[in-house]
Amino acid sequence: MKKLFSLIFVLFLAIFLGACSSDSANDTPSDSDEGTSGEKNGGAVEIFSWWTGAGEEDGLLALIDLFENKHPDIKVENAAVAGGAGTNAKAVLATRMQGNEPPSTFQVHGGAELNEGWVAADKMDTLNDFYEEQGWMDKFPQDLIDMVSKDGNIYSVPVNIHRGNVIFYNKHVFEENGVEVPVTFDEFFAAADKLKAAGVTPLALGDKEAWTATQIFENILLGVLGQDDYKGLFSGDVAFDDERVIEAAELFKKTLGYVNEDHASRNWQDAAQLVGNGEAAMTIMGDWAKGYFSNDMKLETNVDFGYTTTPETNGHFMVITDTFGLPKGIENPDDVKEFLAVLGSVEGQDAFNPLKGSIPARVDADVSKYDQYGKDTMEDFKAAKLSASLAHGSAAAEGFLTKVNQAVNIFVTQQDVDNFINALKNAASDL
Amino acid sequence: MEPQLEVKQQTELKRKTRLSKDRAMAVAFLAPSFILILIFIYGFIGWTGWVSVSNWNTLVPDFSFAGLKNYIYLFGDYRFQADLRNTVFFTILFIGLVIILGLGLSILIDQKLKGESIFRNIFLFPMALSFVVTGVVWQWLLNPSTGYNKFLQVFNIQPKWYTDTKILAGFEWGQIEFGLPVAIFAVVIAAVWQMTGFSLAMYLAGLRGIPEELREAARIDGASEFQIYRKVILPILMPITVSVVIIMAHISLKIFDLIYAMTGSGANFVTDVPGVYMFETTFRGNYYANGAAIAIIMLLLVAVFIVPYLISSRRGDQ
Structure with a gap:
């Protein structure tokens, strides 16, 4: 019995050591590569x-x-x-x-x-x-x-x-309800009111992951502040309790009044689907949604769905x-x-x-x-x-973005502008 | 004193030589796993503890000592307070339901009914799935615009399930509204669906281990069927209940995969838990020290359950 045990133990040791040595065997070729880096077939x-x-x-x-x-x-x-x-x-x-x-x-x-x-x-x-x-x-x-x-x-x-600042809209829904493509915030809200009265969800949102809502907010910020001051937010030149940021938060709050009720259970594709099906009229999403409309939903560009920039960001390009x-x-x-x-x-x-x-x-x-x-x-x-784009980690460091996403997640439910501005200000101390 | 000590040492020595071979074998067998566990479990727990009191909150490691800064930040943080609230209610509801349903079902199955093994397998089957699969399935079943709500339309009830942001019996506490988040029910349903089979199996094994004589004796003493369960069966099943609570508690306090796959953080963090926060703050936000602090807090939460159990079971052994 004892012999059997010691045999097993030796076997175990052998496997253990074998595993170690085979590791080092794998290491050697890459070591030698460094020495002969002139050779083309080094590491892939x-x-x-x-x-x-x-x-x-x-x-x-x-x-x-x-x-x-x-x-x-x-x-x-x-x-x-x-x-x-x-x-x-x-x-x-x-x-x-x-x-x-x-x-x-x-x-x-x-x-x-x-x-x-x-x-x-x-x-x-x-x-x-x-x-x-x-x-x-x-x-x-x-x-x-x-x-x-x-x-x-x-x-x-x-x-x-x-491009991040794009509204995709269902052309048929727009035509049926006699809605013009909005350019300014006023036009956007007027269109949204008209659609809401007609029983269509004006704006499809899927914020199961908070960045989709953050993306709406960043586009509003860009629309209100313009290129320089939007950038200034993240360099510290413009404070997050600036009047215009508060104005943007108010507009964001107003926008959230037009979204589908089950937004928290959807991701962006599910939201885009609402627009494709005609249950909702618009969605604010980066232009990867275009691929979803044409490849996944088999819709025709400029026939079934159209696109425009988010309110007051015409001539701007939110880059990802x-x-x-x-x-x-x-x-x-x-x-x-x-x-x-x-x-x-x-x-x-x-x-x-x-x-x-x-x-x-x-x-x-x-x-x-x-x-x-x-x-x-x-x-x-x-x-x-x-x-x-802030929502995609380009405007500010990931740490700040994580905190903004958290603040946005809370704001979407509570819609408390003061709290939201405070949270943004606190997060900005990390910048 | 002197000679006595010498004698003692000598006998000790004798015993040692007798035992030395066995002992050497035992040490040799245990050493590899002991060393591996020491390094890869306790070593890294220590490491995590060290990171949690460091300033490492960027991509660049910074091990300068920060004191309890990260912990203080977390306990003042809206999201973490919400996480603790959710964990408390999730754990209570989850363990409670798993025990009640598991016990109830096992008693029913124990009634020598026909096709018992079919029922047993039906209830055990969800355990074979991973939490991620369960999460994805229940995400659709409890989605307010698909799933059960399509059926519930007939009765004109449309629960919002995990998208509900209501807090029942809520009151201001710290930064959050403390109370029972309605959305947590949806997650509890999925978790209970998956884990009830486990407690059922445990209780069934326990019930099978109770000799028929005990019931007979109780019946002769004039106990009703209900009294037999209350006064005889349940006390005998107590150790099983303890095991189920311990095992379920460590699952529910550390839960991550189910919630990550099913609901994510939820609107206003109504379904967020420390595990999800830890993952996001560490790997999305690069707040490594904060993430480590969350991990340590989770470890302590689990320890609250495990340590008394370990102590009592050690006493039991002796």
């Missing part, structure tokens, strides 16, 4: 993103295909993490970055998420020379380059642009941009730069964006590859004043 280029949904995954794969055709000698690894609109991926990323095992390159929203996050943590390499080399300085709008820069240094390459940068401490920066070069090229952007349903970040992309919505938006993008 690991592309970290949360693009696993329909459309976006197709776009990413098209991009990888394009890259592999150009550089058959460089291995690519698609390390996408699904779920939670990027939350899960961000949690994995944070763990890896803090453990000093960064992916070769990763998806990050331009703006504060990049600059106040990874750049401030000193985890990113600058790309100024790379931009010069590629001749990109005049290929991206200056406002956009500013969004991926901190203290004059550029840190990432934008691949796509989504996905970018990829170069983390410090990776094994194969040259290979990764090759990937970034493809990502930032016209060809790369035109391979990715039509599938993802976004528009290219470059201003010289091939317009003919995009649908009508894309063409209109690309046109707007060139001329519009760009602002960074």
Whole structure:
């Protein structure tokens, strides 16, 4: 009996030690790579993103295909993490970055998420020379380059642009009720009253996750404050108890009076569905909702549904941009730069964006590859004043955003403007 | 004293040599798991405790000592106060219903009825699912615009389920309105649906272990069927009740997946719990120290239940 036990114990030890040594065996090749970094077949280029949904995954794969055709000698690894609109991926990323095992390159929203996050943590390499080399300085709008820069240094390459200040509306519902497309807040509320009287939900909201409501609020802020003072909110130049912010909160409160009653049980797709079905007239959502209307609900652009900017943000563009940068401490920066070069090229952007349903970040992309919505938006993008979205982590650091989302969640129910302004002011001390 | 001590030492030594082989084996067997548990459980609990009193509230680790700052912040925070309120009511309702339903069903099944195993399996089956699956299913069943409400239209009742923001019997307490959040019922229904099978199985095993003689004796003494259950069966089942309470308490105090999948934080945080807050504040907001503080508070909450149980069961062993 004793012998049996000792046998088992030895076996256990052997397995345990074996597991340890096989770990170190795995480590050795990567160690030797560092020594011979001249060889191209070093570590693969690991592309970290949360693009696993329909459309976006197709776009990413098209991009990888394009890259592999150009550089058959460089291995690519698609390390996408699904779920939670990027939350899960961000949690994995944070763990890896803090453990000093960064992916070769990763998806990050331009703006504060990049600059106040990874750049401030000193985890990113600058790309100024790379931009010069590629001749990109005049290929991206200056406002956009500013969004991926901190203290004059550029840190990432934008691949796509989504617009946050869009109202999608059901054209049939608008026509049946004789409602004009609203441009100002007054027109918006007049239209909403008319629709409400006709028994249609004026505005579809799905705030099971609070950012959808935050997105409405940020668009109201932009409409009331304009580009400079909206930006000033997050740099501390404009206080959150400014009269105009209070006015925006009042408008937000008024807007919430027109939403569907079951908003707390829906996500943005469920809300968009109400508009597609004609149960609700409008929804305020980033333009990824366009893909939902045309691909998932099979609706026709400008026939079944239309789009316009949120009240008083005509000529403004609330930017949500996905970018990829170069983390410090990776094994194969040259290979990764090759990937970034493809990502930032016209060809790369035109391979990715039509599938993802976004528009290219470059201003010289091939317009003919995009649908009508894309063409209109690309046109707007060139001329519009760009602002960074708060709800998507571009305007301010994630910590501030988390607190704003909490304040918004409480406000949607309590609708207490004083409390809301106080909560925003308290949160702003983190900025 | 001296010689006595020497004798004692000698006998000790003898025993030691006799035992040393066994002991070495035992130590060798236990050491790996002991070391792993020491590092990966207690080590990390200690680490979390340390982070919770640090200033690490950005992406960049900052281990400078912050005192109880994070705890003070949390207890003054609207969301965390709401979380504690929800946890209290969720735990009470969840444990209460699981015990009452589990006991009731097990007594019914114990009546030697036909097709007993079919019923047992039906009630046990939900336990085979993960909380995430349960959450997604009940999210639709209790969605105010789909699910049960379609059926309830016939009776003209339209509960708002987990989107209801009403607080029953509420009064101002700290920053929040303290009272029973109506929305928590929806989550309790889903959790009870899943876990009742567990307490049913426990109670059924207990009931089967009670010898028929005891009931006979009680009957001869003239006890009614109800009295038999109240005075004989239930006291015998007491240890099972304690186990069920302990196991359910640690599930309900740490609940995350069910709520994350089913309702999220809910409007005005009516269905939020510390687990969800911890996840969001740590991994969305990068407030690592705050998240660690929430984790420690959750650990202490569970300890309130577990530690007395461990102490009493240790006493029982001796």
